[in-house]
Amino acid sequence: xxxxxxxxxxxxxxxxxxxxxxxxxxxxxxxxxxxxxxxxxxxxxxxxxxxxxxxxxxxxxxxxxxxxxxxxxxxxxxxxxxxxxxxxxxxxxxxxxxxxxxxxxxxxxxxxxxxxxxxxxxxxxxxxxxxxxxxxxxxxxxxxxxxxxxxxxxxxxxxxxxxxxxxxxxxxxxxxxxxxxxxxxxxxxxxxxxxxxxxxxxxxxxxxxxxxxxxxxxxxxxxxxxxxxxxxxxxxxx
Ligand SMILES: Nc1ncnc2c1ncn2[C@@H]1O[C@H](COP(=O)(O)OP(=O)(O)O)[C@@H](O)[C@H]1O
Ligand SMILES: [Mg+2]
Numbered sequence: 001x002x003x004x005x006x007x008x009x010x011x012x013x014x015x016x017x018x019x020x021x022x023x024x025x026x027x028x029x030x031x032x033x034x035x036x037x038x039x040x041x042x043x044x045x046x047x048x049x050x051x052x053x054x055x056x057x058x059x060x061x062x063x064x065x066x067x068x069x070x071x072x073x074x075x076x077x078x079x080x081x082x083x084x085x086x087x088x089x090x091x092x093x094x095x096x097x098x099x100x101x102x103x104x105x106x107x108x109x110x111x112x113x114x115x116x117x118x119x120x121x122x123x124x125x126x127x128x129x130x131x132x133x134x135x136x137x138x139x140x141x142x143x144x145x146x147x148x149x150x151x152x153x154x155x156x157x158x159x160x161x162x163x164x165x166x167x168x169x170x171x172x173x174x175x176x177x178x179x180x181x182x183x184x185x186x187x188x189x190x191x192x193x194x195x196x197x198x199x200x201x202x203x204x205x206x207x208x209x210x211x212x213x214x215x216x217x218x219x220x221x222x223x224x225x226x227x228x229x230x231x232x233x234x235x236x237x238x
Contacts, residue, residue, distance in 0.1 A: 001026040001187055002047060002078065002156050007056035008211075009042055016042045017053065018211040024156070029188040031198040031219065034208035035231055040191045041083055043208070044158045047189075048080040049073040061155070074104045077155030081162050083191075085145040089134030093125055093144055096133055097151040104152025115151045123147040123177055139170045146177065157181060159190040163197055171197045195223070207231065 002024045009017040016039045024030050032040050046053045049070035057066045065073055087096050097116040101107045107115055120126045123143045128136065133144060142162055149157055159178070163171035171194055178201050182188050192198040198205075205219040209231040215222045222228055 001028075001061060002189070003057075003059040004043065004047060004053075005057040005059060007043070007046055007053040007058065009039075009046055009051075010054045016211050017046065020056075020208075020211070020213055022206065022213065022216075024187060024189055026155075027182070027185050027187055028204065029182050029190070029202045031195075031202035031205045032189065032191045032208060033193070033195060033198070033205065033228075034214075035234070038208040038231075039211040040208055041160055042211075044080055044160050044189075044191065048078055048158055071103070074152050074154075075106055077153070078158070079104065079149040079152045079154035079156070080158035081145045081149045081160055083160040083164065085141040087133035087136075087141065087144050087148065090132065092130050092132055093136070093147070094120070094129045096144060097147055100148040100151035101153070104148075107153070115153055119147040119150040122150060122180055124173075138165055139173070142166065142170075142174065143177070146174070150181065154186060156187040156189070159188065159192075161191055161193065163192050163194050168194070168197065172200070175200045 004020055004022045007017055007020045020043060034040055045051055047058060049068055057064055060076060060078060094116060097119050098112060101112040101115040105115060120129055123146055125143055125147055128140055146162060163174055175197060190198060199219050205222040206213055207215040207222055207228045214227045215225045
């Protein structure tokens with residue numbers, strides 16, 4: 001459904017993604033782990049269209065979307081959350097979702113309203129719908145980040161460290177939401193450092209290091225892979 005085909009990305013002399021190929025199937029849940037600086041967020045940026053790859057192609061739903069920007073891909077059904085939440089602080093939660101539905105899904109009127117309500121419900125945010133986004137605590141800001149992505153009515157949801165900075169208990173609350181999204185038929189690709197939380201959702205794990213995929217497959221096998229253990233022992237992030 002979403003495919004990176006021999007994707008590379010350089011920033012000046014720095015090669016941040018190096019010949020990465022990844023194929024995510026419809027309604028699949030894939031976890032991505034790897035030390036800080038491995039290129040995980042950059043992979044999401046290339047998949048979502050934030051910027052193009054230096055080499056390689058991105059395909060979505062059988063179609064080459066490499067040349068499409070993030071807004072165009074979002075309309076086709078590719079949504080992402082950001083590692084650092086960035087809501088419109090001066091707007092309410094509901095208004096934030098409305099913007100996402102309008103801009104991300106091209107929805108208006110009744111349909112936009114429905115998308116917002118569904119997101120609020122799924123993400124447990126009905127009670128804070130009229131709160132200004134900049135008054136929310138971290139867990140609710142993370143929820144809002146997910147709700148905004150959901151309001152664009154995605155087929156594929158790319159989650160970038162949505163559990164980062166949360167306690168285990170809080171992260172597990174997000175797990176419940178993500179499972180429900182998955183059960184609704186949405187494909188999930190989730191970057192997360194808290195592996196045991198990630199494994200509550202995903203059946204497949206990808207490990208990146210230095211811009212490359214060094215393991216991909218059954219989570220238990222990936223976690224035991226000597227190259228993966230080495231990547232983590234050599235870093236400070238675990
Ligand atoms: N826009 C950019 N310009 C220059 N360097 C970047 C840019 N984005 C990311 N990098 C570099 O690419 C590397 C990988 O970053 P990133 O994809 O954020 O890793 P991860 O999400 O795995 O921690 C890092 O060394 C980072 O400094
Ligand atoms: Mg990152």
